[in-house]
Amino acid sequence: MAGELIHMVTLDKTGKKSFGICIVRGEVKDSPNTKTTGIFIKGIVPDSPAHLCGRLKVGDRILSLNGKDVRNSTEQAVIDLIKEADFKIELEIQTFDK
Numbered sequence: 001m002a003g004e005l006i007h008m009v010t011l012d013k014t015g016k017k018s019f020g021i022c023i024v025r026g027e028v029k030d031s032p033n034t035k036t037t038g039i040f041i042k043g044i045v046p047d048s049p050a051h052l053c054g055r056l057k058v059g060d061r062i063l064s065l066n067g068k069d070v071r072n073s074t075e076q077a078v079i080d081l082i083k084e085a086d087f088k089i090e091l092e093i094q095t096f097d098k
Contacts, residue, residue: 005095006063009056011049014087020048021056021082025075028061028096036061038071039078056093064092 011019022043027035039062044050062070065081066089073081082089 004097007055007093007095009053009091009093010088011053011091012088013049016049018045018048019082019089020045020050023062023075023078028059038062039073039075056091057095059096061094061096062091063094066090 011021013019021041022045023039024042025038026040026042027037028040030036041050041056041058041060041062043058044056050056062078064070065078066085068081070078070081
């Protein structure tokens with residue numbers, strides 16, 4: 001049975017060009033009959049804050065960013081939120097165990 005884990009991750013990009021996450025709007029099949037849609041991490045840049053924190057992986061779903069629920073947001077809206085953030089973002093992450 002697939003489990004899910006929700007945890008908070010704070011990324012600090014002080015001195016770096018970006019937080020190092022690439023996102024995509026998509027969906028995952030939770031079970032044969034249910035799908036979860038949302039914003040997912042599709043890539044992590046090597047040596048970026050996202051990579052160095054060691055707590056994010058491709059396929060993780062972003063539930064909120066800096067306290068704002070992004071479950072139903074567009075990819076562009078989340079990119080804008082990331083751009084508006086200064087040097088820190090706090091992510092609520094849902095990880096799916098396969």
